[in-house]
Amino acid sequence: MATAWRDTINRRYRQWVDWRLPASRHTRLNNRRLFVFPTRAGFAYIGLLVVLWLVATNYENNLVFAATALLGSLLVIAIFHTFLNLSGVTVEAGRSFPGFCGGHAEIEITLSQTSKRHRESISLAYASSDSVTVSLPGSERTSATLAVEATHRGWLDPGRVTIATVYPLGLIRAWTILDIKTSALVYPRPIRAEAQLQSVTAPGEDSRAAMPGREDFRSLDKYQRGEPLTHIAWKHFARERGLYTKHYSDPVDERVWLDWDAFPGLATEARLSALCEWLLRLQGERIEYGLRLPGVEITPAKGDSHRDRILKALALYDTPAVVRSQP
Template sequence: MRLTKGGGLYVASTLLLGVSAVNTGNNLLFLIVAAMLSFMAVTGVLGWLNIRGIVLSVRLPDEVYAGTETLLPVVAENGKRFLPSFLIRVTLMGNSTSFTLLERKRPQNAALLLSFRERGPLKLPDATVSSPFPVNFFVRATAVHLPVEGTVFPAPRPMLVPAAGGKPDAGEAVSAAASGYDGELAKISDYRGGEPLKLIHWRLSAKHEVFKVKELTATAAEPLFIDLDAVPGRDLEERLSYGTFLVNRLARSGRPVGLKLGERVVPPGTTRSHRLKLLTELALYGKG
């Protein structure tokens, strides 16, 4: 619990009147102080009941990249038997989202825009549920555990991409935002965290609980192995970033792609699950 500016003035006034009542013996002052303390007690109980029983659930996108902002869907539900909850704020890793009213047994959806610094295994910290209800004198808060684990992929770094004949595209430096999205519309699917924001179907997303994105067709080509030791870069992290970009660019353009990490070899494939497997291998490489 923390005091707001108004709460600090209220507490200071209560203490001042209490000291005055003791020094003067004035019964009226004692009654006023008692009323003010009672008000603090009642609002404290109401504030505690307001944040009690809030249940949070999040769904980590399939693709989370280091240093890249990711939309994290958040579902808040009021698990209390009778009372609604008001002015609820959910804070996670310094980012917040708010719910004006949480009615009993009626979940509401929101989203947090988060960014993770490093690649590797991801375990979300506890979220903080807070509220200034019923009066903005005190902000009460409680921690809510989020049993969500995942993997943060290396930050993709653009580089020249080998063409079907094994040579880089002539003079073409492609960006991650445009990777593999130059075909016709194939289908609409759920947002997974790796798609550029320009492909989000905003009008359709407004009608569903999760964001919807457009998936475009791609053209298949010859298989290719990515040997991490042969990827250019000043250090391991830079080579992993280039490797991540290559995996996404080649796989999304329909090119069967495999991976060689030291003695470990992953055969080429074209499915989305195969691409995620390659990205996971890159994310966990050297992490023990």
């Protein structure tokens, strides 16, 4: 009964928050989006004021009255200052960095402002992250990266981010809870499992397939913008024959398929975890690897972007379609 009530209240609260603070990747904080309430320290301060008032009353001391009135007014002024420490700040969703399940995924949030006010000690936190405190100098932008607990594979919705400040006196807290429409990719948790990985060498194909690399010289081609300067054939250039880059290739010993069928008897998540672990193990060795999942096939290759492609495929295998737009 009690839990049912609590659930109802929680649902109603979430509905109210969704109505009050609709999700947006770009929000300017103002009086419609900020809440203000005394902190625990603020209530302690109110207690101090009550004690001082009792002293003033019992001793009939007008100077203590005046001091109590001054400290009381300070509390009221603190409401303005704390509110204005957040009001006018623009909150934007930044990049997000994937993580492994059981670890942390990171979400970047950018605060910026056009006004010249110096904002001090603004803390940002998700329900499942440590809080990060930043300050925001006048007319600038600053960003905070929050490490969110990666609880399940796939797209992770971190929920609403709490942006709060108690500056300057710690007596009043101004805060907002924003849905900045961001999500982070969570890869399967790497778990070691034995497998027979198929080593492939297609007939008529040299196992030392040409992969762009740095080890063996392969050819000399016309320079393309963005190629590393260290690969430019400076001797050619000095002889005024134009700008050329030397191309090399890494020797590849083997090509391997990370295959769904290599782990008979494992459940889906366990299989994905095992594949993920194998991928991480192959990474950094002179091996080209590809991925075969039911309905997905990525041909063997090497490199960071290739690895990320495979990890993403593992992360999103058999998950509901993308719920949130991904930057």
